[in-house]
Amino acid sequence: MQSSSIRLLQIDFHLRLTVLLSVFLIFFFNIYGLFSLVRKRLSEIFLNLIVAVANIFIAAMAVTFFMREFEYSRYVIIYSAVFGFILLALWQYVMHQVEVKHLPVPCIFIAADKKEQQKLTEKIRKTYGLEKSGIKLGAPSNHAENIKAIEQADIILIGESIPVEHKEQLLRLANEKMKMVVLVPTLYEISCNKMYLWQIDDLPTQRVSRMRLTLEQRILKRTLDIIVALAALIILLPVMLITAIIVKLDSPGPVIYSQVRVGRFGKEFKVHKFRSMRQDAEAKTGPVLAGENDPRITKFGRFMRATRLDELPQLINVLKGEMSIVGPRPERPFFVEQFIKEKPEYAYRHNVKPGITGLAQIAGKYNTTAYDKLVYDLIYIQNVSVINDLTIMLQTLKVLITKESTEGVK
Structure with missing residues (x-):
C-alpha cells in the first residue's frame, strides 16, 4: 500500500514537472527565436539552443528546489538537459535542412538613392539566407518601372532617402500586389509607430508619441x-x-x-x-x-x-x-x-x-x-x-x- 502511494506521488511529481518544463521550453524557445529557423545559420541556431536549454535547466533546478514531496537525484534533470539538447538539436537540424531546401531564393526590389542602394545591397549580401537574392534597383520617381519591378519582386525594401510621398506610392503599389514591404525607418516613421486617437470636434487626428516613458x-x-x-x-x-x-x-x-x-x-x-x-x-x-x-x-x-x-x-x-x-x-x-x-x-x-x-x-x-x-x-x-x-x-x-x-x- 505504501509503495503504491509513493509510486503515485512520483507520477504526480513528474507530470507536474513535465508541464513546467513544457512551459519553460515554449517561453525560452520564443525568447531565442527557435520556433522560426528562416535565415539563420546552423551555428546561430545551436548557440540559441544551448542558451535556451541552459536557462530551462536553471529554471527547473530552481523550481524543484521547492518541490520536496520525495527525495530524488537531481542528476535526472542534468541527464534530461543533455539528452533534451541532443534530441532538440537533431530536430532543429532536420527542420533547418528542410527549410533551406524548399524555401525559394527571394527577389528584392530596393527603392532608394544610389548611395543607399549600395549600402543596402552590401547588407543583403552579408545576411544569411538573403545573400543569393536577386536584386532590382529602382528610382522612386519612375512610376512605370516601379510597377514592373514590384510585380517581379518578392520583397520591397524602401530606403530612408525616399521622400514621404514616394514612399506612400510604393507602399500602395506593393499592397495592391500583396508583396512584403520592409522599411528603413527615419525618425518620422519611428514617431508614427505608436500614435493615439485625438479628436478635434468630429475630425479624427492622431497624437504622436513624445518618446518618453509614462x-x-x-x-x-x-x-x-x-x-x-x-x-x-x-x-x-x-x-x-x-x-x-x-x-x-x-x-x-x-x-x-x-x-x-x-x-x-x-x-x-x-x-x-x-x-x-x-x-x-x-x-x-x-x-x-x-x-x-x-x-x-x-x-x-x-x-x-x-x-x-x-x-x-x-x-x-x-x-x-x-x-x-x-x-x-x-x-x-x-x-x-x-x-x-x-x-x-x-x-x-x-x-x-x-x-x-x-x-x-x-x-x-x-x-x-x-x-x-x-x-x-x-x-x-x-x-x-x-x-x-x-x-x-x-x-x-x-x-x-x-x-x-x-x-x-x-
Missing part, C-alpha cells in the same frame, strides 16, 4: 531594475572580487575606472567599470573610440570586454538610479556633441535612463554605426515594457559569447 512605465522599470541589480550583485559578488584581483595584478592602475557619461535628459554622471585599458590610454590622443585589436586594451581587459565583465560595476549605477538594466548605452559628452551635430534626433535617446544592455547591443554589433544604433534605441523607447526588458536581458546572455558583438570600430 509614470507607470517608469515605476515598473525602476522596480525591475532594483530587483535584478540586487540579485545580480549578490550572485556575482564572488566573480566581481576575483575580477578585481586579476585587474590589479594584470597592469598598474586603479581597479575601477570611472568616466563621465551623459544620462537621462542630458544630465552627466560617472559610470563605473572594471579598468580594461592601460592607465594612460588617452593621455596623448584625447577621447577616442575603442578600435579593433586596440593596443590600449590590456590582456585581461580583452577578455573582460568579450564577456562584458567590465560592465558589472554599473550595477551600482543602477541602484543609484543613474542607469537602468536595459536602455541606450551611455556615451561620453565629447561624442554626444558630435553625434547631435550630425543627427539632431540623437538627443531623443536621452529621454530614458541609459542601460547596461539594450536593443542595439543584442541586435547590432559593436561596430554598428552610431545612427543605426540610434534607430534601435528609438525603437526600444517606443516599445518599453517589462516583458521587452526581460527579453533583452535574456538575449544578452547569448551576446556575451558572440565574438562580433565585442569587436571594436573599424
